[in-house]
Amino acid sequence: MSWEVEYYQKENGDIPVLDFLLTLNPKMRAKAYSEIELLQRHGPHLREPYVKPIRGEEYKGMFELRVKFASDITRIFYFVFRKNTFVLLNGFIKKSYNTPQRELNRAKRYKDDYEMRCE
Numbered sequence: 001m002s003w004e005v006e007y008y009q010k011e012n013g014d015i016p017v018l019d020f021l022l023t024l025n026p027k028m029r030a031k032a033y034s035e036i037e038l039l040q041r042h043g044p045h046l047r048e049p050y051v052k053p054i055r056g057e058e059y060k061g062m063f064e065l066r067v068k069f070a071s072d073i074t075r076i077f078y079f080v081f082r083k084n085t086f087v088l089l090n091g092f093i094k095k096s097y098n099t100p101q102r103e104l105n106r107a108k109r110y111k112d113d114y115e116m117r118c119e
Contacts, residue, residue: 003043004085005036008110011117016110017076020091024074031069032076032091039065039078039086054099059108062089064099075099077107087114 007015021029039046054062054077065076065088076091089110092103 002084003040005040006081006085006087008087008089008114010110010113016090016106017088020076024093025072028067028069028072028074032065032067032074035065035067036076036088043084044080054104054107056104059104062107062111075103077103077110079111081114081118087111089114 007017009015021032024032035050038050048066049068050066052064052066054064062077062079065078067074067076073094074091075094077089078086079089081087089107090103092100
């Protein structure tokens with residue numbers, strides 16, 4: 001089965017994950033795109049250290065793509081939509097051990113919005 005990768009787009013046309021990727025330094029951006037390609041190639045068979053499910057019932061079905069380059073760490077949230085499509089939601093630079101709640105909530109809002117508009 002081939003897997004598609006789609007970027008979530010807000011109603012106003014903004015694409016949060018693309019905006020995030022464009023803020024990264026060139027080497028980190030290249031690494032992130034490389035891992036997005038890995039996700040597309042391997043689908044749900046891609047596991048840790050590249051991918052990890054988000055814990056908590058309210059985030060069921062959501063995952064994080066874990067990108068590390070040198071000492072920098074970024075995360076990109078995504079979910080599976082209609083069997084063969086990964087929808088990338090948003091990303092952030094990880095600076096602490098715990099994932100910031102506001103980033104999780106933002107990703108959940110984007111997921112809910114996408115599902116509502118695309119059904």
